[in-house]
Amino acid sequence: xxxxxxxxxxxxxxxxxxxxxxxxxxxxxxxxxxxxxxxxxxxxxxxxxxxxxxxxxxxxxxxxxxxxxxxxxxxxxxxxxxxxxxxxxxxxxxxxxxxxxxxxxxxxxxxxxxxxxxxxxxxxxxxxxxxxxxxxxxxxxxxxxxxxxxxxxxxxxxxxxxxxxxxxxxxxxxxxxxxxxxxxxxxxxxxxxxxxxxxxxxx
Numbered sequence: 001x002x003x004x005x006x007x008x009x010x011x012x013x014x015x016x017x018x019x020x021x022x023x024x025x026x027x028x029x030x031x032x033x034x035x036x037x038x039x040x041x042x043x044x045x046x047x048x049x050x051x052x053x054x055x056x057x058x059x060x061x062x063x064x065x066x067x068x069x070x071x072x073x074x075x076x077x078x079x080x081x082x083x084x085x086x087x088x089x090x091x092x093x094x095x096x097x098x099x100x101x102x103x104x105x106x107x108x109x110x111x112x113x114x115x116x117x118x119x120x121x122x123x124x125x126x127x128x129x130x131x132x133x134x135x136x137x138x139x140x141x142x143x144x145x146x147x148x149x150x151x152x153x154x155x156x157x158x159x160x161x162x163x164x165x166x167x168x169x170x171x172x173x174x175x176x177x178x179x180x181x182x183x184x185x186x187x188x189x190x191x192x193x194x195x196x197x198x199x200x201x202x203x
Contacts, residue, residue: 023077025069025084032059033087036094043098049160053153053168056095060149063088085137088145093117095152104159105152109176113148116183123195130198141186147179 035055042052063084096114099105120135127135154172158165 026077028062028065028069029084029087032062032091035059036091039095040098043102043156049102049104049156050162053157053160053162056153056156057150059091060146060153063146063149081136085145088149089117089120092145092148092152099152099156102156102159105155109151109155109180112180113152113183116187119187120191123191126195126199130195130202132195132198135191135194138186138190140182140190144179144181144183144186147175147182151175151179 039052039055039059042048042055093114096105096110100107100110123135151172154168154175158169158172162168
């Protein structure tokens with residue numbers, strides 16, 4: 001095996017090493033991933049919008065929890081840095097279409113959120129082709145995702161039989177507007193410029 005391939009192999013092994021995988025933040029992220037089917041079951045099979053909304057809100061809050069654990073106990077890892085946003089995005093792209101089908105989220109909110117996610121996914125091959133290891137998540141991008149993680153279940157809760165559904169309707173918009181603003185700001189003024197700069201540097 002060549003020196004280059006040895007380096008690549010060693011890098012791959014270190015990326016998926018025991019120390020990289022077996023951390024508490026990664027466990028929290030894995031639990032979030034495992035709860036996605038439960039959310040779909042609550043929404044469509046059990047037809048319990050209130051329970052589905054609460055579960056979605058809890059899953060959204062765990063996104064902050066795993067980040068806090070990683071910083072507090074020095075358990076940040078390269079694998080976790082990639083795994084966490086992937087699960088966030090997956091939860092997002094599963095929950096929003098589900099709520100569109102359910103009719104419990106404003107279409108404009110869902111379309112704007114999903115369009116941004118679709119554009120990010122389409123840019124992944126370009127990021128790889130340009131030799132960028134990954135597109136690091138910025139504070140604005142993370143904040144936008146965090147706000148939307150609460151706005152979406154609030155829209156669902158607002159369409160449920162919860163006694164405070166009317167309050168959730170107002171809160172959902174209070175979270176959704178800045179959430180979309182931060183998300184699109186990060187895409188247009190942080191992620192996209194980095195990719196364009198990398199493209200110019202490679203030319």
